[in-house]
Amino acid sequence: MDLIRRVAKDLVEANYAIAFTGAGISTESGIPDFRGPSGIWTRDPEAEKRAYEIYGKFLRDPSEYWKEALRSPLYSLLEKAEPNPAHKALADLESMGILMCVITQNIDGLHQKAGSRNVVEFHGSVSKLRCIRCGSRFDKRKFIKVLESHNVPECENCGSALKLDVVHFTEPIPTDVYVKSFEEAMKCDLMLVCGTSAVVYPAAELPRVAKRNGAKIVEINLEETSLTFEGVSDYIIKGKVGENLPKIVEEVKKLRIQS
Ligand SMILES: [Zn+2]
Structure with a gap:
């Protein structure tokens, strides 16, 4: 058979x-994948270094984190994919x-x-935001205006800074x-x-x-x-x-x- x-x-x-x-x-x-022959990090090792540091950046300074997250071409690429x-x-x-x-x-x-x-x-997901304090998730589209005005989105349940739902390196599942x-x-x-x-x-x-x-x-x-x-x-x-x-x-x- x-x-x-x-x-x-x-x-x-x-x-x-x-x-x-x-x-x-x-x-x-x-x-694109990350580590393949034409992967994102194979072509741009600096991007890999930043990927390893981004969770620490969120913990230290959420506004710096969001500046970097919004600059990343990967996230907009993913949101457009079919x-x-x-x-x-x-x-x-x-x-x-x-x-x-x-x-x-x-x-x-x-x-x-x-x-x-x-x-x-x-x-995690590129189209959601997550609170690492209370675990709540939100549709990213709800926060588009906040993000576009370069403010840090805040959890509607506990007021903490939100990050992307995406699990970054060094971040626990x-x-x-x-x-x-x-x-x-x-x-x-x-x-x-x-x-x-x-x-x-x-x-x-x-x-x-x-x-x-x-x-x-x-x-x-x-x-x-x-x-x-x-x-x-x-x-x-x-x-x-x-x-x-x-x-x-x-x-x-x-x-x-x-x-
Ligand atoms: Zn919360």
Whole structure:
């Protein structure tokens, strides 16, 4: 049986299937990666240095933080990006009742734009602001005027300075997102790993936790990853997520008609 049919069958038979996605699903929407050959940081090492310092900057001086955050071309680029067939396929699987949740390491909000509803953004979102004191999140659009007038946005619940919801280097993963992700990873009996080599911790722990709890792990990646080599994944479908996920959706539909 070819692997597309195999994963479609596994999905239909699963009781609780989830997806875990990474940069590879967004690069097909034209979003550059960071460390690839033409990645943002490969071309501009200074930008990487600033990325490591930006959370400390927020803690010391939120107004300096916002000056820098608003200058970054990355954030406006992400907000303009559109979902691709891979995002749409995952949203289809959710609406068919096959996929229960998407845990993403991406900050671009493309899963929601494609129609996915139960999305856990492990590293936050570029379109939201978050209070690190009380954990509240707000739609960034609410604060556009504040930001444009170079003021620091403040939490509507506790008055603290807000930052982007994006989890920066050295910043802890917000507790709610952390707890929800690990709950989902432990609950699932099938995890579709899409476009991620799962090397950034603690997110990389999620497929490993799912595996230890008996879940089947299926990778859709361009190349083998540490998950393949370590035997975490049961099998890998090699190739573009934007090509393979829509094929999987078609196969799932066929299986459902047959049964
Ligand atoms: Zn607050």
